[in-house]
Amino acid sequence: MKSHSLSFTRDYNVTVKVFALLLLISASWKPAIGMSDKERNTLQEALIHSYRPDERVEILMQLSDEFLASAPEEALAYTNEALLLSSENKFYEAEVKALTNKAEIYQIKSDLSNSIELAMQAKELAQKHHFKAQYARAILIISNCYRQLNEYKKSSELGFEALEIYEKLEDKKGICDALAAIGIFYHEQRQNEKASDYFSQSLELALEINYARGISRGYHNLAVIYATYNDFENSIGYTKKAVVINMQSGLKQWLGINYNNIAEDYLDLEQFDSAFHYIEKAIEVNREINNLFNLANSYGTLARFYRITKDDAQFIEATRTAMEIGYQNNFKDVILNGSNNLQQYYFESGQTDSAYKYKSLQYMYRDSLFAENSLTRMSQLELMHKLEREEQAQKIRQQRKDFSLILIIILLLAVIVVASLLVVRFRMKARYARLEEQKLKDELEFKNKELAANVMSLLKKNEMLADITERLSKLEKETDNKENRALIHKIAFDIENITQENIWEEFELRFKNVYSEFYEKLLKRYPDLSPNEQRLCAFLRLNLTTKEISNISGQSQRAIEMARFRLRKKLGIESQDINLVTFISKI
Numbered sequence: 001m002k003s004h005s006l007s008f009t010r011d012y013n014v015t016v017k018v019f020a021l022l023l024l025i026s027a028s029w030k031p032a033i034g035m036s037d038k039e040r041n042t043l044q045e046a047l048i049h050s051y052r053p054d055e056r057v058e059i060l061m062q063l064s065d066e067f068l069a070s071a072p073e074e075a076l077a078y079t080n081e082a083l084l085l086s087s088e089n090k091f092y093e094a095e096v097k098a099l100t101n102k103a104e105i106y107q108i109k110s111d112l113s114n115s116i117e118l119a120m121q122a123k124e125l126a127q128k129h130h131f132k133a134q135y136a137r138a139i140l141i142i143s144n145c146y147r148q149l150n151e152y153k154k155s156s157e158l159g160f161e162a163l164e165i166y167e168k169l170e171d172k173k174g175i176c177d178a179l180a181a182i183g184i185f186y187h188e189q190r191q192n193e194k195a196s197d198y199f200s201q202s203l204e205l206a207l208e209i210n211y212a213r214g215i216s217r218g219y220h221n222l223a224v225i226y227a228t229y230n231d232f233e234n235s236i237g238y239t240k241k242a243v244v245i246n247m248q249s250g251l252k253q254w255l256g257i258n259y260n261n262i263a264e265d266y267l268d269l270e271q272f273d274s275a276f277h278y279i280e281k282a283i284e285v286n287r288e289i290n291n292l293f294n295l296a297n298s299y300g301t302l303a304r305f306y307r308i309t310k311d312d313a314q315f316i317e318a319t320r321t322a323m324e325i326g327y328q329n330n331f332k333d334v335i336l337n338g339s340n341n342l343q344q345y346y347f348e349s350g351q352t353d354s355a356y357k358y359k360s361l362q363y364m365y366r367d368s369l370f371a372e373n374s375l376t377r378m379s380q381l382e383l384m385h386k387l388e389r390e391e392q393a394q395k396i397r398q399q400r401k402d403f404s405l406i407l408i409i410i411l412l413l414a415v416i417v418v419a420s421l422l423v424v425r426f427r428m429k430a431r432y433a434r435l436e437e438q439k440l441k442d443e444l445e446f447k448n449k450e451l452a453a454n455v456m457s458l459l460k461k462n463e464m465l466a467d468i469t470e471r472l473s474k475l476e477k478e479t480d481n482k483e484n485r486a487l488i489h490k491i492a493f494d495i496e497n498i499t500q501e502n503i504w505e506e507f508e509l510r511f512k513n514v515y516s517e518f519y520e521k522l523l524k525r526y527p528d529l530s531p532n533e534q535r536l537c538a539f540l541r542l543n544l545t546t547k548e549i550s551n552i553s554g555q556s557q558r559a560i561e562m563a564r565f566r567l568r569k570k571l572g573i574e575s576q577d578i579n580l581v582t583f584i585s586k587i
Helices: 037-048 053-067 072-089 092-108 112-128 132-148 152-169 172-188 192-209 212-228 232-249 252-268 272-288 292-308 312-329 332-348 352-478 482-514 518-525 531-541 546-553 557-570 580-585
Strands: none
Touching (some): 037 053, 053 072, 092 112, 112 132, 132 172, 172 192, 172 212, 192 212, 212 252, 232 252, 252 272, 252 292, 272 292, 292 312, 292 332, 312 332, 531 546
């Protein structure tokens, strides 16, 4: 994209020398060199036969890029269609590119209000979807608009921000564009050394990546710098290099400016043949593309040529031609310069009436331009006020988004913390429950072991008492004394009865201590069980054998087997496949 035209004037008595700095901001898919007519026709043909939205958007954007600098109105038509399709189909990246292209077109048309508004939209959308390169391009356009509004602080901040983003992305084309924009900023601040440094860096990088438009821009802008130092040889050399690139790119409007600037430089070097040659080329190109403002400037340069070479008639004719174009198109700057040059000529030649006539015209257009400039500045101030309000509103919107995001993050963290605490608490409770369960198991196992030990102790005690009773019985048979025999019999009987009762009480006490709910569950399911059957169930719950039960209870093994048989019936166990001990252990 070309920058807003800037005038750098020196009093040559007859004309004003005009230079313009170039700022072509390239889209990511923009071609380095302009397309041929055949390539354009191929793309336009492809657009006619394309029905897929994504394909149409890509073709439309290529055409928009191609005509962006050379035919803004045509580029705008393609851009609007691409923007509509992108928005309808949620092609967010293409939508951002279309918005930035449209912003550039309005910038070319000097409609800064619409340009900034579109660039702001592109910036917000790019920021939302994290399109960093497109974000940088949007703020570079905004920076250029601020520069044209003489808001250099904001312009420089955005320019350097764009440069930093492009450097992080290692986007060399973007870096080229940002360096050029910063260079223009410094040039307008009359810091030409810094401007030259940034232009040189931009050109060097453009040459490295063969970025044709960046190369053309770099040559052109350095030529402007050399011209401000009156180094016309270098100015001509760099401008001619820009001419080669602009011819390849088909940027004829810049060719017109190039040719005119070369002609001005040759006039300063008093190389009149070369100057006249390039004036003719400038007029030819500007007439071909119907760029009337540049055409008027080229006639102004021709007038200067004739003034220096003392051809008064041709000087007057060229100046009046420039002014006529100015009258027809309301180019007040052109009319003012022409009237100033004719007033000086007629005054020096002693034609006071004509000099007075053009002096009056000069005052009239100077006053008119002053009034227009005042209105323009008021419009600029109004736009700046609007932009500041929009910027403030955008900051508030962003702050609200940031606050909402922070609030959501805090809530999520709170949920995570609460969930973590609940999980920890649940795990602690589960662990505590496992520990309690294990503790109960350990206690039960200990009681089982203790009960088993007690049962074994009872068995041994019972065996010992049974042995004593048996020996007393033998002693009773061997004793002749009836009284002694009766006494021994009584002792044996008492030992046997007391032992059985004590053993059972001790066993039942320890069993209930381990299996406290066993009898309750047993009687709840089988309420008709007798005390002896309940005891047998207790023995079986401990997995005691028939012999061990016999030793403890003092009953014969056969009696125990019969008792087991009757117990199976009472418990309703009919199948022989069901183990009695296993059945009871599940109660």
